[in-house]
Amino acid sequence: METFKPITHTDIEGYTARFDENPVWKAAALNLSKALLCESVFDPIKAGYLHNTFSHEIKTMPVTNQNASGRCWLFAGLNLLREVAAKKLNVESFELSQNYLAFYDKLEKANYMLESVIATADRDIDDRTVCWILSSGLQDGGQWDMFASLIEKYGVVPKFAMQETFQSGNTGCMNSVAGMLLRDYCRKLRDMAAASAPSEAVREEKGRMMGEFYGFLAMCFGRPPVSFDFEYKDKAGGYFVNRGMTPKSFYDEYIGLSMDDYISLINAPTADKPMNRAYTVKFLGNVAGGREILYVNVEMDRLIEAAAAQIKGGEPVWFGSDVTGKFGSRKPGLWDTGCFDYETALGIKFGMDKTTQLEYRDSCMTHAMLLTGMNIVDGKPNRWKIENSWGEENGEKGYYVGGEGWFERYVYQAVIHKKYLSKDILEMAKQAPIELNPWDPMGSLAY
8 A cells, every 4th residue: 555645844834825825715714704604605696596486386385394303305205295185185284294104214224224134144244235234224314215115005194193202303312322222133133143043033033123123113203003083174164084094094095196106217427327227226225025216317407307397287396406505505595506606705616517526425315305396497497496394494484496507416316207207218217227336326315
């Protein structure tokens, strides 16, 4: 291995002299002493076009709040479904229980992790896949196909049937403790495999672990309802009740969407992922025996075209993007590459595009939301209306705006109903998917 070259005191003297000779850097230092970096480079004049007026807009309900948790993908999915239920029920507002699905997501993820450890028990502890499985722990994040698997297996319930708890909305400490418990389970299972324990004994021990973990979740989230009475009033004030409903019967009667009708389009313009192909990700999922992660990689203009078609059809779009703060401001509620001028403000040139940001791990999908509107100029959207799940304090009562440049560079996934997709994309989705490694950027989860 080549010897690393250290920084010398002479180097430091040169760096300091270079700084002192640069008036842009010295001015930026004054500015940055009083404000966040992303706020300091914000140009409100350029952001003027990002107003809340849209040529195409879907009327949707007030935003929800995931609080201090990483459940955005569940919130976005349930916000999509509640619009369907609200229309059937003829109600002004409605919310589905995020805690209900979060409980089963955690339970299923625990099972998936233990099954993954059993499947890789013959590998060394420092095997890269084993390290990835163990490091993942029990996090909040997820993907569309993970959401679909939960819906198909467990259905949904109204929010009143399983309310939020303190732990469901503040998951950091709970996740840490759950990860510690699960890794201890993993250690025991690997030790049993190393000692050549019979598979029946391994399975029996895993069953005991899962029962204990269910108890841990029930202490934190409460126990999910098996049945409930559904009572509501419609817009006209009429009272209705449907007794003895189950989560599955509620879904079938008041929502009824088929998860098979939706396809995840992604835009990953890297050399290792040819366009117009289907992909999956190894060891990524939550429900064992449920859906595998499935993407179709398409050019950005095709993803935009499909998302626009669905909005024109009156249906919101579940989508995943990077919102880590490079080109966004929470208070006004906007994301746009054109109105955050780092190069002018800092006097530093940034050279990566979407491809190299993925390749060099500078960006990936981090958050899922809903597209609920767009503004068309010369046949193409120049801004998008976004239903977030961070409460009503920022943006337009919690609704954000995404600019054209940001959308093309930082949006990675959009889930589209088959009726808005071309025949060739539908055929691509039927391909045997190319398997990606778990640590691939397209294996990232939304939080």
